[in-house]
Amino acid sequence: xxxxxxxxxxxAIACLGAAGFAALALSRxxxxxxxWMLTAAVCTYLxxxxxxxxxxxxxxxxxxxxxxxxxxxxNDGRDFVPTNRWIVxxxxxxxxxxxxPLVGPTLAAQFGFLPGAIWIIVGVVLGGAVQDxxxxxxxxxxxxxxxxxxxxxxIGPVAGFTALVAVLGIMIVxxxxxxxxxVNALAGSPWGVVTVxxxxxxxxxxxxxxxxxxxxxxxxxxxxxxxxxxxALYAGQWVAQNPGIAPTFTLSRTTLAWTIMLYSLxxxxxxxxxxxxxxxxxxxxxxxxxxxxxxxGILIVLPPLQMPATTAFVNGTGPVxxxxxxxxxxxxxxxxxxxxxxxxxxxxxxxxxxxxxxxxRMIGYGSMLMxxxxxxLALIAACVxxxxxxxxxxxxxxxxxxxxxxxxxxxxxxxxxITPQELSAMAHRIGEASVLxxxxxxxxxxxxxxxxxxxxxxGSAMAIWYHFAIMFEALxxxxxxxxxxxxxxxxxxxxxxxxxxxxGKVSWYPSVVxxxxxxxxxxxHFLYQGVMDxxxxxxxxxxxxxxxxxxxxxxxxxxxxxxxxKMGKARYAWVAILPLTWLxxxxxxxxxxxxxxxxxxxxxxxxxxxxQAAIAAGAAPAGVxxxxxxxxxxxxxxxxxxxxxxxxxxVVVIVLASVREWAAVVxxxxxxxxxxxxxxxxxxxxxxxxxxxxx
Amino acid sequence: xxxxxRVSSGWRIAPWVTRVGAVVRxxxxxxxxxxxxxxxxxxxxxxxxxxxxxxxxxxxxxxxxRPGNRCC
Numbered sequence: 001x002x003x004x005x006x007x008x009x010x011x012a013i014a015c016l017g018a019a020g021f022a023a024l025a026l027s028r029x030x031x032x033x034x035x036w037m038l039t040a041a042v043c044t045y046l047x048x049x050x051x052x053x054x055x056x057x058x059x060x061x062x063x064x065x066x067x068x069x070x071x072x073x074x075n076d077g078r079d080f081v082p083t084n085r086w087i088v089x090x091x092x093x094x095x096x097x098x099x100x101p102l103v104g105p106t107l108a109a110q111f112g113f114l115p116g117a118i119w120i121i122v123g124v125v126l127g128g129a130v131q132d133x134x135x136x137x138x139x140x141x142x143x144x145x146x147x148x149x150x151x152x153x154x155i156g157p158v159a160g161f162t163a164l165v166a167v168l169g170i171m172i173v174x175x176x177x178x179x180x181x182x183v184n185a186l187a188g189s190p191w192g193v194v195t196v197x198x199x200x201x202x203x204x205x206x207x208x209x210x211x212x213x214x215x216x217x218x219x220x221x222x223x224x225x226x227x228x229x230x231x232a233l234y235a236g237q238w239v240a241q242n243p244g245i246a247p248t249f250t251l252s253r254t255t256l257a258w259t260i261m262l263y264s265l266x267x268x269x270x271x272x273x274x275x276x277x278x279x280x281x282x283x284x285x286x287x288x289x290x291x292x293x294x295x296x297g298i299l300i301v302l303p304p305l306q307m308p309a310t311t312a313f314v315n316g317t318g319p320v321x322x323x324x325x326x327x328x329x330x331x332x333x334x335x336x337x338x339x340x341x342x343x344x345x346x347x348x349x350x351x352x353x354x355x356x357x358x359x360x361r362m363i364g365y366g367s368m369l370m371x372x373x374x375x376x377l378a379l380i381a382a383c384v385x386x387x388x389x390x391x392x393x394x395x396x397x398x399x400x401x402x403x404x405x406x407x408x409x410x411x412x413x414x415x416x417x418i419t420p421q422e423l424s425a426m427a428h429r430i431g432e433a434s435v436l437x438x439x440x441x442x443x444x445x446x447x448x449x450x451x452x453x454x455x456x457x458x459g460s461a462m463a464i465w466y467h468f469a470i471m472f473e474a475l476x477x478x479x480x481x482x483x484x485x486x487x488x489x490x491x492x493x494x495x496x497x498x499x500x501x502x503x504g505k506v507s508w509y510p511s512v513v514x515x516x517x518x519x520x521x522x523x524x525h526f527l528y529q530g531v532m533d534x535x536x537x538x539x540x541x542x543x544x545x546x547x548x549x550x551x552x553x554x555x556x557x558x559x560x561x562x563x564x565x566k567m568g569k570a571r572y573a574w575v576a577i578l579p580l581t582w583l584x585x586x587x588x589x590x591x592x593x594x595x596x597x598x599x600x601x602x603x604x605x606x607x608x609x610x611x612q613a614a615i616a617a618g619a620a621p622a623g624v625x626x627x628x629x630x631x632x633x634x635x636x637x638x639x640x641x642x643x644x645x646x647x648x649x650x651v652v653v654i655v656l657a658s659v660r661e662w663a664a665v666v667x668x669x670x671x672x673x674x675x676x677x678x679x680x681x682x683x684x685x686x687x688x689x690x691x692x693x694x695x
Numbered sequence: 696x697x698x699x700x701r702v703s704s705g706w707r708i709a710p711w712v713t714r715v716g717a718v719v720r721x722x723x724x725x726x727x728x729x730x731x732x733x734x735x736x737x738x739x740x741x742x743x744x745x746x747x748x749x750x751x752x753x754x755x756x757x758x759x760x761r762p763g764n765r766c767c
Binding site: 077 | 716718719720721722723724725726727728730731732733734735738747748750751752753754755756757758759760761762763764765766
C-alpha cells in the first residue's frame with residue numbers, strides 16, 4: 001500500500017474504534033448492539049498492535065530477527081525447540097487463557113457494561129499486553145529465565161524472595177476461588193455433577209489408552225475423549241430426569257467442597273500421565289473450540305446488550321460484590337486486562353520455543369490482545385441476559401432469599417424487574433431446579449452462552465448448551481486445580497527443604513503426601529470459608545485473588561522497568577512504569593478498603609467487629625448456624641485481612657527495592673550492566689544448518 | 696507438499712492429516728517425540744535416544760512441576 005493510503009487506512013481504523021466507544025458511552029435508554037463493543041475493541045487492538053507494540057519492539061528492545069534465540073542456541077529437542085511462530089502463538093494463547101477472563105468480566109458486569117469494557121480494552125493495550133511482551137522479551141534475552149530468577153538477578157534477593165512467596169500465595173487464593181466457582185455451579189445440580197464427574201473416568205481411560213494401548217497417540221485418545229464427553233452430557237441429563245437416582249447426585253455446597261478437595265489431593269499425587277495430562281489435552285481442545293464457537297456465535301447473532309452502560313451500583317452498593325467502581329472494577333477484571341500470572345507463562349515454556357526474536361511481538365503482545373477479546377466476549381455473553389436475570393443469578397442468597405418470589409422482590413428493589421414466573425421458566429429451560437444465587441460467574445456466563453448458541457442453532461436445546469458450557473468451565477477449572485496443587489506442592493517442597501532436607505525429595509512418597517495435603521489444606525480452608533460465608537464467598541475471595549494477581553503484575557512490571565533501565569533505555573522505562581503506577585494505586589486502594597473500610601460488607605475488620613458484637617450479645621448473626629460458626633467467621637475475616645495486608649506489603653517491598661535500583665542506575669552510582677546473553681547471529685545456528693548446541 | 700500434488704489421482708490426504716495432527720499436538724502441548732528424534736538424528740547422530748515412553752515421562756514431569764505452563 002502506498003504511504004498516504006496507509007495513513008488514511010489507520011486513520012479510518014482509529015475513527016471506527018472511536019465511533020464504537022461513542023456508541024457505547026452515549027447510549028442511554030435503549031440496548032446497544034454488541035457489534036459496537038466488538039468494533040471498539042478490535043479497532044483499539046489493531047491500533048495498539050500496529051503502533052504501541054512496534055514502539056516496544058523496535059525502540060525499547062530493538063528486537064532483531066538475526067539475533068539467535070535460546071531455542072536456537074540451546075536447541076535440545078526437549079525444552080528448547082525452535083517452533084513455528086503460529087504454533088507458539090496458539091500454544092501461548094492456550095496457556096494464558098483460563099477461566100479468569102471469563103469469570104472476572106461477568107462479575108464486573110454489575111457496574112454495567114461500560115466500566116468493564118473500557119478497562120479491558122484500554123488496560124490490555126497499555127498494561128497487560130505490555131507486561132506479557134516485556135517479560136517475554138526479557139526472558140528470551142536471558143536464556144528463558146523465570147520471573148523469580150529475573151527478579152532476584154535484576155532487582156535483588158529481597159525482591160526475588162518476595163516474588164517467590166507471592167507466587168505461592170497467589171496460587172492458594174486462585175485455587176480456592178476457582179474451586180468455589182465450580183462448587184457454586186454444581187451445587188444442587190445432579191446433571192452438572194454427573195457430567196463433570198464423568199470427565200474424571202474419561203480422562204483416566206484416555207491416560208490408560210495413551211500408556212498401554214496406543215502410546216503417544218494423543219489425538220486419537222482426545223477424539224475418543226471428546227465423544228465420551230458428549231455422551232457424559234446426555235448421561236447427566238438422563239440422571240437429572242430420573243427421580244430415582246437424581247437425589248443421589250444432588251449435592252450440597254459443603255459436600256462438593258470436600259469432594260473437590262479430596263479429588264485434587266488424589267489427582268496431584270497420581271502420576272501425571274494417568275489423569276492430569278489427558279485432562280489437560282481435553283481441556284485445551286474444548287477451550288479453543290468454545291472460544292472460537294463463542295466468537296462465531298456472537299458475530300452471527302450480534303445480540304443487543306440488555307445491561308445498561310452503567311448501573312447505580314458504581315456507588316459500591318452492588319449485590320454481586322461490595323466496593324465502588326474505582327478501584328474494584330480494576331481488581332475484579334484482572335485476566336483480560338492485565339494479569340500477573342501471564343508473566344509466569346511468558347517466562348516459562350514460551351521463551352524456550354521462539355525461533356526468531358521478532359516473533360515475540362506477535363506472541364507476547366498479540367496473544368494477550370486475543371485473551372482480552374475473550375474477556376470482551378464473556379462480558380457480552382453476561383450482558384445479553386436482562387439485568388433482572390443477571391442479578392437473580394449472581395446475588396447471594398442472603399440478599400435474594402431462597403424463593404423465586406423473594407428474589408423477584410429483591411431484584412425489583414434494585415430497580416430492575418423479573419417475575420417469579422420468568423425465573424422458574426429460566427430454570428426449567430436450562431434443566432435445573434433453580435437459577436437463584438448461583439454466584440461465581442460461571443452459571444450466568446453459561447446461560448448467556450447457551451442463549452447465543454441456541455439462537456444460532458434454533459432454540460430447543462438450551463439445557464444441553466447450558467450444561468455444555470458448565471462442563472467446559474468446570475473441565476478447565478479442575479485441570480487448573482490439579483496442576484496448581486501439583487505445582488504448589490513442588491514449590492513448597494523446594495522451600496521446606498531448607499528447613500528439613502528430606503522433604504525436598506520430589507519422588508519420596510511421605511514428602512509428596514505431606515506437602516500435597518498442606519497445599520490442599522491451605523486452599524481448602526479458603527474454599528470452605530467461602531462456602532460457609534453468608535455473603536457468598538465470592539465477595540471476599542475474588543477481590544483477594546484480583547489483588548494478588550495484580551501484585552504479581554506489579555512484580556513483572558518492576559522487573560521489566562529494571563531490565564529496560566539497565567539496557568540504557570531509561571527514557572523508555574515509562575512503558576512499564578505507566579501501568580505499574582496505575583496498578584500500585586489500584587491494588588493499594590483496594591487492599592486498604594478491603595481491610596479497613598467501615599462498611600462490614602466491604603471491610604474485613606469491620607465485618608469481624610460486627611460478628612464479634614453479635615457473639616458478645618449471645619446471638620449468631622443472620623445466615624450463620626451457630627456461635628462456633630460465628631467465631632470461625634470472625635477468625636476468617638482476620639485471616640483475609642492478614643492476607644490482603646501481606647499482599648500490600650509485598651507490593652511496597654518490591655516497588656521500593658526496584659526504585660532504589662533504578663535510582664542507583666539512573667543517578668550513576670551503579671553502572672547500567674545488562675545481564676543479556678551476548679549477541680550470536682541466527683544465520684549460523686538456524687535449525688536446518690544446526691551442528692549441535694555450542695553453549 | 697509438492698510431491699503430494701504430483702500424484703495423478705488427485706491430492707493425497709494422508710500427509711496433510713499427519714501435518715495438521717503434528718500442529719494440533721504441539722498446540723495443546725503434547726510431547727513431540729518425532730521432533731525430538733529428528734533433532735537428535737540431525738545434531739547428535741549416533742548418540743543414544745530416549746525411548747518414546749521415557750521421553751513422554753520426562754516431558755510430562757517437566758511440564759507439570761513448575762508454574763509457567765498455564766494461567767488462571
